[in-house]
Amino acid sequence: MADYDRRTILAGSAAMAGLATATTAPAIAAGRDDKAVRDAIAKNHDAAVQRLKDWIALPSIAAEGRNMPEGAAHMEGLLREAGFQTVKQVPTSGYPVVFGTLDAGAKKTMGIYFMYDVKQYDPAEWTSPPLEGKIVDRAGLGKVMMGRGAVNQKGPQATFLAALHAMKAAGRKLPVNLVLVAEGEEEIASPHFPEAVAQPDVLAALRKCVGVIIPTGWQSPSDGGVAINLGAKGALELELVVSGEKWGKGPKGDIHSSQKARVDSPAWRLVAALQTLVTPDGNMPAIDGYMDKVRPLTPRQLALIAENARASSEEETKRLLGVSQWIDGMTWEESLVRLAAVPTVNIEGLVSGYTGPGGKTILPGRAVAKLDLRLVPDMTKEDSLAKLRAHLDRRGFNDVEIVVGGGYGPTETDENSALIRAQRATYTRFDVPTTLYPRLAGSWPGVVFTGAPVSLPAGQFGLGHGSGAHAPDEYFLIESSNPKVAGMDEAALGFVDFLYQIAAIG
Amino acid sequence: MADYDRRTILAGSAAMAGLATATTAPAIAAGRDDKAVRDAIAKNHDAAVQRLKDWIALPSIAAEGRNMPEGAAHMEGLLREAGFQTVKQVPTSGYPVVFGTLDAGAKKTMGIYFMYDVKQYDPAEWTSPPLEGKIVDRAGLGKVMMGRGAVNQKGPQATFLAALHAMKAAGRKLPVNLVLVAEGEEEIASPHFPEAVAQPDVLAALRKCVGVIIPTGWQSPSDGGVAINLGAKGALELELVVSGEKWGKGPKGDIHSSQKARVDSPAWRLVAALQTLVTPDGNMPAIDGYMDKVRPLTPRQLALIAENARASSEEETKRLLGVSQWIDGMTWEESLVRLAAVPTVNIEGLVSGYTGPGGKTILPGRAVAKLDLRLVPDMTKEDSLAKLRAHLDRRGFNDVEIVVGGGYGPTETDENSALIRAQRATYTRFDVPTTLYPRLAGSWPGVVFTGAPVSLPAGQFGLGHGSGAHAPDEYFLIESSNPKVAGMDEAALGFVDFLYQIAAIG
Known part of the structure; x- marks a missing residue:
């Protein structure tokens, strides 16, 4: 994995030349x-x-x-x-x-x-x-x-x-x-x-x-x-999978889409489960208890981020990322604080049914959301996974499978x-x-x-x-x-x- | 298109041998x-x-x-x-x-x-x-x-x-x-x-x-x-597309997923828009005004369906479809009534970000839901599309694109x-x-x-x-x-x- 966002980090450090030199x-x-x-x-x-x-x-x-x-x-x-x-x-x-x-x-x-x-x-x-x-x-x-x-x-x-x-x-x-x-x-x-x-x-x-x-x-x-x-941050990669097979509702495989009138849809169920995991704007995790172990940044950490913000280029970073604004119209420094401070629940990929060009009239038997969760101290991989499971179960989504790809806690x-x-x-x-x-x-x-x-x-x-x-x-x-x-x-x-x-x- | 569900229809008619013969x-x-x-x-x-x-x-x-x-x-x-x-x-x-x-x-x-x-x-x-x-x-x-x-x-x-x-x-x-x-x-x-x-x-x-x-x-x-x-029924195939490009928020292309902490997600926005289109169980359209033009089945239509229900095999149809139960545990006849009577909003496909095996830590710049909508008399393609657009706009999803693949009204x-x-x-x-x-x-x-x-x-x-x-x-x-x-x-x-x-x- 080792998925540092190297390009963005370098863009930042390039702009911070000479900022902090060692004294030891x-x-x-x-x-x-x-x-x-x-x-x-x-x-x-x-x-x-x-x-x-x-x-x-x-x-x-x-x-x-x-x-x-x-x-x-x-x-x-x-x-x-x-x-x-x-x-x-x-x-x-x-x-x-x-x-x-x-x-x-x-x-x-x-x-x-x-x-x-x-x-x-x-x-x-x-x-x-x-x-x-x-x-x-x-x-x-x-x-x-x-x-x-x-x-x-x-x-x-x-x-x-x-x-x-x-x-x-x-x-x-x-x-x-x-x-x-x-x-x-x-x-x-x-x-x-x-x-x-x-x-x-x-x-x-x-x-x-x-x-x-x-x-x-x-x-x-x-x-x-x-x-x-x-x-x-730590990272946890997983898939949420809804299938007719596990659910006991909906079709086991893909069937003709006209059957939607009388057959449950794994894809709609996935959408319903997903939307409980974040705030309506998609920007804060809403998994029950997920934020409980989040340790706030220290004054020293905030000061380092402030230094970084002053010495680095917001415009250059936005250009590299292809982003024209941060969440909620935040400032550059706020965006850097958030980058370090908050855990995330991100959709890496959505896969269900027909994914080629145009359409195909099917009701898919299976729907998958690929998620990655970023964890901050003192969250752990195991505790975060347990909370996700409990959150889904509490809402009746016991059939929604969590397939863990890998991950580890923050360092x-x-x-x-x-x-x-x-x-x-x-x-x-x-x-x-x-x-x-x-x-x-x-x-x-x-x-x-x-x-x-x-x-x-x-x-x-x-x-x-x-x-x-x-x-x-x-x-x-x-x-x-x-x-x-x-x-x-x-x-x-x-x-x-x-x-x-x-x-x-x- | 001509997407009759031929196999299922034939399964039905096979079971109905001799039911109704012409008298004219x-x-x-x-x-x-x-x-x-x-x-x-x-x-x-x-x-x-x-x-x-x-x-x-x-x-x-x-x-x-x-x-x-x-x-x-x-x-x-x-x-x-x-x-x-x-x-x-x-x-x-x-x-x-x-x-x-x-x-x-x-x-x-x-x-x-x-x-x-x-x-x-x-x-x-x-x-x-x-x-x-x-x-x-x-x-x-x-x-x-x-x-x-x-x-x-x-x-x-x-x-x-x-x-x-x-x-x-x-x-x-x-x-x-x-x-x-x-x-x-x-x-x-x-x-x-x-x-x-x-x-x-x-x-x-x-x-x-x-x-x-x-x-x-x-x-x-x-x-x-x-x-x-x-x-x-009529059919309307379309894609709902959320992209950083059109939205003005989120990334224009795929970026590293760690950026989720400060960058909006087109995939989460698609999920938020989608879940407004149907009831929480995914089984009834919830698009504003979508049901207004639905003409109820006539007694003659209901009688024909009842005849079909009596003469056809629920078990055989379930076996062919790979379905173990109908929506809400309906009876066979209710399922046939629903098949004829209700319009649908179905997810044919979901596509966003990484769709291959395992994971890839990206925040996708684009997310697409492929939908097909089935229309009953007196709904029309044009009116249904207009209602979908108005429904999304009313909830602030003006940026969510509707890309129509094709379709026509009921006959x-x-x-x-x-x-x-x-x-x-x-x-x-x-x-x-x-x-x-x-x-x-x-x-x-x-x-x-x-x-x-x-x-x-x-x-x-x-x-x-x-x-x-x-x-x-x-x-x-x-x-x-x-x-x-x-x-x-x-x-x-x-x-x-x-x-x-x-x-x-x-």
Whole structure:
């Protein structure tokens, strides 16, 4: 899933150049300034690029059951080559999680989250074959590698591995130990990842960590800026299904529409159930008790949002979204507060009966609404689902099925945690402008780490740039011609530096 | 369109064998008993079958703009060969209508309705190529011709033409003059057919007719029975469309679903608009004023329905429909009354956002409900549309677009009209059990003839059998091995006989 609204976030951060810079950067000679490591990265460049290219050529897609054992095995190999001493597959009731540890004899341990799966793709929509990993020129950026998974997440992950290879080649011990978990079901909303994390050995290893990062490459092309997200909403994807079969009324299959005069309609029943879930304007959840656990934003969170509002462009965001006004004619700042503060009940899709061009006179036997619910602290996936079920049952919609696709609760990380302070230190050392954003409206499974039983700070980190996640022509920047944005080598150095910051910051 | 629910109707009539037989049959030596005509039909058999086969090989599909000029030209040729003296194309703002007259010097004139278009098809779903018109054996029936248009309506129409060829070959003058109109847009709900009928020469010709028939072949395979329908509901197919574009709120295209927190949703707006159109159970229209023009069923209509209820099988109908109970637990007779009496607002289809397997986290920019509305006398298409628009506007849904696909009002024909009496006379002479059904819940554009300015009795007529209209493996019975059902030759004789009955009945 990892469905951050990347484009919009970047549009925001680009406009916020220089807004908030870190103030917590101790000077460390190692990392960014270590010539031996820089040279090793440069020397290993071609090997690192080839490693990414080879990885892109092997797409693992959980939704299609495609190359899953191959993807897990490949992931194991990549970790062993990078210096992980123990690497194994942790079985789950879905696809296995790959678990690796690297003991550097250091005092601190850092957690790393990888995914070895990628999103589905349609080669017909691409200008370059999605498995070829072709290097192409991109105006204003430089040479990029184009392929499925290039930015989500093989590119940033391969860059992190390149950092480890360079440290080894330069004869440097890692400043921190590593614990890495790589799942194969991220794109289907991580349904079995918590199982693997709950395994005693995995859990024990993770609990030694100071925090967990997912490697990213989200620098803004306009100013090189990065938004540091202190949390994200949770997400719950599900289908509401009404069928003649389950209902016991209406037809079991599609029948001639003239029968509507005497036969109940699953589609009308779906409409009746749906309209109870939100206020009449569709803008606030109306599920009984759904708002009970909503924790209000803190004054600090509101202040961060106000800063973001002042420094970012409403017009640009509206243009990118194709939206001419916010709900209820809200101001820009109000819209940002709402984006962070309120849970949602959204219709992703409606499917019933005939969906082609024109009409077809049928009374459909089945109707489906695809919903996604965004959750804020202290809501949970389980509690929200239970409330939805109770809400429907209370209104007599016991037959309306809830088919859960996946999801997880919201995640939060303290801005004063070592993880966030180390991030800001490295970004500052690389002259990367940063902003703090209190809560992404999009979602990622960070709660697996920030929630019980792991309970660690977790977030994204990385220099570099890529785009097109889940879309055609996905790419990752290899050689930058843009002085504000890191290429793959500089991004690798960024990861090295970050590990030193983690080691240094108490 | 012509979306009678054929299977269900036949299931009913099969169960009603012998219920109502005609009592109005004067003995006429001609027609059924004319040996010269019978011999001519037999002699022409191969030519008639080849004519149908050639016609099936030329599919005209208005929705796809396929073979429309070719189809109209072919239709002209068929009419000329069958003895029509004047044949021409009548232009409309859509595809042309073919108009032919055959002056036999008779006192009376009969109107005939043809269509030269067929429904779309997917060859992959057929066991025999849909344009090949292959003769295949069908258990319990005999040799059938399989192909798109075989029963809807090329088979029955070719059979009617075979009747004319045989009369000519036997040296018989037709007992009535003929006026024939053939449209090419029946399958897209006849949007321009009324234009052609309103042309002065076409209108003048039709007004001389005693009535209009559409040739059919709907004998039940189990008892050879035919239901004589005295009317049909009107139908109105339309889409309700909510889009960010028109609304000025929400996104213009699909955007990331996390934006729901601050962006309006066209899908939720569609749900809100939809649920105002029907009662909460989805079973009665709630459009303001929609029921005002509903004319109650007469005692005679109710009596006919009661007869039908007694003679037909509720269990069999439920089994065929895959329905275990009627609305509100109604009885069988109540369900049949409702089928004839009440107008409907049905959801044919719902389409918004992501409609594939699983989910996709988007906020769709557009949402569409495909509706079909069934109308009873004295409702009209125009008035019903106006009321729907006013209903939505009154509730502030001015932005919700109504995109009309097609439609027409309800149709009625008096059971005492010469047209119906002639039908019953012929059916009786061929030992075909008949039932009278007051009003089809399905629809056909009969109102073009029964309504102003033509104002004639109109209905279906024909012996023979076929099935699979709009479906794969559509067929028409050529040589019957079932003693209760007419093959193509006997059905041709049925048309000859019917023309004599029309001439005789005052």
